[in-house]
Amino acid sequence: MEFQLIWFILWGVLWAVYFMLDGFVIGMQMISGAIAKSDTDKRILINTVGPVWDGNEVWLITAGGATFAAFPRTYALMFSYLYTALLLLLFALIIRGVSFEFRGKVDNADWRASWDKAIAVTGFLLALLFGVAFGNIFKGLPMDAAGYHGTFLSLLNPYGLLTGALFLLLFAVHGALYVSVKTTGDLCTRAEALAGKLWVPLLVVAVAFLVYSKIDTKLLDNFFSMPALMVIPLIAVASLVAMKIFMAKKDWYKAFAASCATILFITFTGVTGLFPNLIPSSLDPVWSLTIYNSSSSPYTLKIMTVVAFIFVPIVIAYKIWVYRVFRARVTEDDVLKKSGAY
Amino acid sequence: MDVVTLSRWQFAITCMFHFIFVPLTLGLSVLTAYFETRWVQTNDETWLRMTKFWGKLFLINFALGVVTGITMEFQFGMNWAEYSRYVGDIFGAPLAIEATVAFFMESVFIGVWIFGWDRISRKAHALSIWLVAIGTNLSALWILLANGWMQNPVGYHLVTDAMGQIRAEMIDFGALLTNANGWIKFFHTVTSGYVVAAFFVMGISAWHLLRKSNVDFFKRSFKAAALFGLLSSIAVAGTGDLSAGDVSRNQPMKLAAMEAVWETRTGVDFYLLLIPDSAAERNSIEAIGIPKMVSFLAFHDPNSLIKGLKDVPRDLRPPVAPTFWSFRFMVAMGMYMLLVSAIGVWLSRKPNLEDYGLFLKVMLFSLPVPYLAGQLGWIVAEVGRQPWIVYGVLKTADGVSRSISTAQVVGSLLGFTLFYGSLGVLDVYLLTKFAKKGPDDDIGGFIKMKEGRG
Numbered sequence: 137m138e139f140q141l142i143w144f145i146l147w148g149v150l151w152a153v154y155f156m157l158d159g160f161v162i163g164m165q166m167i168s169g170a171i172a173k174s175d176t177d178k179r180i181l182i183n184t185v186g187p188v189w190d191g192n193e194v195w196l197i198t199a200g201g202a203t204f205a206a207f208p209r210t211y212a213l214m215f216s217y218l219y220t221a222l223l224l225l226l227f228a229l230i231i232r233g234v235s236f237e238f239r240g241k242v243d244n245a246d247w248r249a250s251w252d253k254a255i256a257v258t259g260f261l262l263a264l265l266f267g268v269a270f271g272n273i274f275k276g277l278p279m280d281a282a283g284y285h286g287t288f289l290s291l292l293n294p295y296g297l298l299t300g301a302l303f304l305l306l307f308a309v310h311g312a313l314y315v316s317v318k319t320t321g322d323l324c325t326r327a328e329a330l331a332g333k334l335w336v337p338l339l340v341v342a343v344a345f346l347v348y349s350k351i352d353t354k355l356l357d358n359f360f361s362m363p364a365l366m367v368i369p370l371i372a373v374a375s376l377v378a379m380k381i382f383m384a385k386k387d388w389y390k391a392f393a394a395s396c397a398t399i400l401f402i403t404f405t406g407v408t409g410l411f412p413n414l415i416p417s418s419l420d421p422v423w424s425l426t427i428y429n430s431s432s433s434p435y436t437l438k439i440m441t442v443v444a445f446i447f448v449p450i451v452i453a454y455k456i457w458v459y460r461v462f463r464a465r466v467t468e469d470d471v472l473k474k475s476g477a478y
Numbered sequence: 479m480d481v482v483t484l485s486r487w488q489f490a491i492t493c494m495f496h497f498i499f500v501p502l503t504l505g506l507s508v509l510t511a512y513f514e515t516r517w518v519q520t521n522d523e524t525w526l527r528m529t530k531f532w533g534k535l536f537l538i539n540f541a542l543g544v545v546t547g548i549t550m551e552f553q554f555g556m557n558w559a560e561y562s563r564y565v566g567d568i569f570g571a572p573l574a575i576e577a578t579v580a581f582f583m584e585s586v587f588i589g590v591w592i593f594g595w596d597r598i599s600r601k602a603h604a605l606s607i608w609l610v611a612i613g614t615n616l617s618a619l620w621i622l623l624a625n626g627w628m629q630n631p632v633g634y635h636l637v638t639d640a641m642g643q644i645r646a647e648m649i650d651f652g653a654l655l656t657n658a659n660g661w662i663k664f665f666h667t668v669t670s671g672y673v674v675a676a677f678f679v680m681g682i683s684a685w686h687l688l689r690k691s692n693v694d695f696f697k698r699s700f701k702a703a704a705l706f707g708l709l710s711s712i713a714v715a716g717t718g719d720l721s722a723g724d725v726s727r728n729q730p731m732k733l734a735a736m737e738a739v740w741e742t743r744t745g746v747d748f749y750l751l752l753i754p755d756s757a758a759e760r761n762s763i764e765a766i767g768i769p770k771m772v773s774f775l776a777f778h779d780p781n782s783l784i785k786g787l788k789d790v791p792r793d794l795r796p797p798v799a800p801t802f803w804s805f806r807f808m809v810a811m812g813m814y815m816l817l818v819s820a821i822g823v824w825l826s827r828k829p830n831l832e833d834y835g836l837f838l839k840v841m842l843f844s845l846p847v848p849y850l851a852g853q854l855g856w857i858v859a860e861v862g863r864q865p866w867i868v869y870g871v872l873k874t875a876d877g878v879s880r881s882i883s884t885a886q887v888v889g890s891l892l893g894f895t896l897f898y899g900s901l902g903v904l905d906v907y908l909l910t911k912f913a914k915k916g917p918d919d920d921i922g923g924f925i926k927m928k929e930g931r932g
Contacts, residue, residue, distance in 0.1 A: 183593075186593055188586075190585040190588060191582060193585070194577060194582050196548075197581055198581070200552065200555075200577075201570070204551075204566055204573055204574060205570030205573065205574035206570070211554075211566060211570070213881075215559065215562075216556055216881050219556050219879075219882050220889075222552055223556070226548060226552055227897060229545065229548055230548070230897075230901075233541060234541060234904075237538070238908065241911075242911075284881045428640060429640040429641055430640070431640075432570065432571075432648075433648065435649065436568065436570075436571055436647070436648045439571060439648075440575075443574075443578060444578065455586060458589065461590065461594065461597055461598060462589075
């Protein structure tokens with residue numbers, strides 16, 4: 137297999153894993169205001185992601201680094217064209233991280249309330265920004281030899297906003313299911329109920345996204361020209377349906393697993409639909425950034441492949457160990473009595 | 479101001495702000511790991527309380543280091559798209575490797591360390607902070623190999639890419655990995671980070687010792703930090719000498735700016751008091767000379783030839799004043815730290831360190847000195863590299879993004895300044911609050927593990 141294709145697949149996997157892992161953190165942030173009824177509840181929620189959020193965010197940094205190393209032209213143009221959106225994303229990521237770490241450091245109700253707001257707002261902002269950014273990438277950016285012809289506001293087109301809504305709902309349900317398997321008592325019940333309530337809107341938006349993608353973009357062309365690939369969106373849809381079935385059976389672990397699969401396969405659907413583009417040009421395909429015209433040299437890609445195939449499995453191994461160590465549900469006792477809790 | 483100037487300011491501000499947190503992370507992770515290891519070995523609860531107290535300050539600092547680090551990765555593409563496109567083939571690799579090999583390790587195991595007190599054995603817990611320390615230090619290695627390539631580009635050739643533009647492609651990964659500039663910078667930077675941590679611990683310990691609070695606790699902290707600080711200061715001086723040697727061989731104009739040498743000459747004298755005048759292309763004051771010392775320091779040969787700034791046109795010279803003054807003050811601060819940490823080692827071995835009030839006050843107020851020295855060091859390295867973004871290959875002005883407007887960068891620059899400013903205030907507030915509070919007597923869940931696991 138050619139190295140560009142290997143790195144295209146890795147690129148898609150890095151984004152998919154990032155959305156799956158940070159998705160539940162972002163989702164927890166978004167729903168925290170709705171399901172937490174007390175300071176203890178809020179602390180429990182933050183502590184469900186406490187040991188893992190930072191490691192999860194590194195998948196984003198790795199996805200960015202991989203884009204830089206494997207497809208430098210795409211990295212350069214994507215980041216400079218989406219300047220303002222990325223700036224907002226950066227600020228949201230920074231505030232989110234600081235909120236988790238600093239909220240519990242001062243025993244004052246106003247202090248904590250401010251960080252609680254920051255946690256919720258950055259959750260919504262992150263989901264929306266990732267959705268809008270990827271929606272516009274799926275659709276293509278108005279770019280040609282002269283550069284980029286869009287603005288930050290032109291990103292907020294109907295398809296971009298629809299993808300934003302899809303990400304908001306995906307992450308919110310994902311977060312609610314995560315909380316449902318990581319907490320106990322009333323908080324857990326409220327998370328379960330919220331996941332159930334948000335599933336129908338999620339389905340509606342997901343269907344609208346597919347239909348609109350067919351009408352407004354070339355995202356689904358690859359699937360029609362190579363029907364075997366249809367299996368990817370089909371798994372996404374099947375996972376989405378399975379999520380509801382497991383929720384109805386009150387099997388929350390399996391529902392969360394189905395939610396993980398939904399996010400992975402929706403991302404794979406988008407990335408497969410882009411191929412061989414990384415960012416299509418909405419003006420003329422000649423100006424699209426493809427894995428061929430924007431990649432690094434075979435020599436660099438070969439070295440990066442060796443590094444990735446040695447170290448990514450190691451990373452996955454110790455991450456699995458960490459999730460096992462912290463697999464227990466977070467209880468009131470944990471945040472009130474244990475040292476180290478946020 | 480144009481996009482290039484604004485982007486340079488933004489890069490400088492965000493990098494320097496990030497580098498407030500990085501050096502302390504590099505050093506305090508190692509010290510905290512050492513304290514916890516001593517606790518595991520001796521079962522002495524003071525070591526555990528030290529681990530918890532310094533660990534808490536470490537975490538406040540670590541959080542800001544992590545979040546401000548993401549800006550660095552994004553900014554190459556956001557503001558320096560032409561640079562990123564031009565060098566991505568060779569420069570992107572160490573960055574991606576840094577994330578895969580180092581960031582994951584530090585970010586995953588910091589979570590284990592914070593939340594794992596009651597869940598894993600003592601040894602596994604101590605191991606997790608060591609993995610954080612190794613991860614942060616490894617991440618410094620990869621980013622400095624990347625920076626080393628910008629200072630001394632090796633292992634590449636220039637070719638036309640798929641879209642018909644010139645770019646640098648990697649042809650020798652081994653050359654990138656063994657680039658002396660990167661390795662010297664790595665050792666110089668991490669050891670200077672250890673000095674920051676040593677002075678941080680000594681400064682805060684001095685504050686408590688002056689008030690006679692938790693005397694045994696802070697004497698033990700001070701003693702460990704003083705030795706760590708002295709050894710690291712010696713290493714900083716040694717690697718600084720290596721670094722100057724590397725600059726002399728590979729970046730003659732940076733050396734000329736650091737020492738304010740205008741004319742190419744052999745056996746260049748060093749002046750203790752010197753004021754450069756860039757407009758007149760000469761030094762307005764040169765006094766208290768040491769014969770041939772610049773030549774000796776640069777090449778370890780008193781008669782060696784030093785190239786002068788006038789060798790190249792003005793637009794190929796780095797700005798002399800910031801490079802020169804930063805270098806001078808950095809070196810002076812380095813010598814000062816060597817001296818006071820040596821005194822610290824000596825006094826902390828006496829039974830009554832808490833009675834040396836004047837010295838403790840000096841150490842309290844010396845806390846910011848290594849921070850400043852580190853920032854000045856980066857001004858020397860980065861301003862001294864100008865006008866090049868990749869030395870001798872690509873100019874900074876040619877590396878900037880073409881698609882961004884002045885208004886966008888003015889907005890982001892203002893945003894970063896205000897936002898980072900408030901984060902800085904928060905950081906200082908929290909660090910001061912917890913530093914003053916002193917160690918907790920309640921050492922938490924680990925006590926009950928004394929009999930059980932671990």
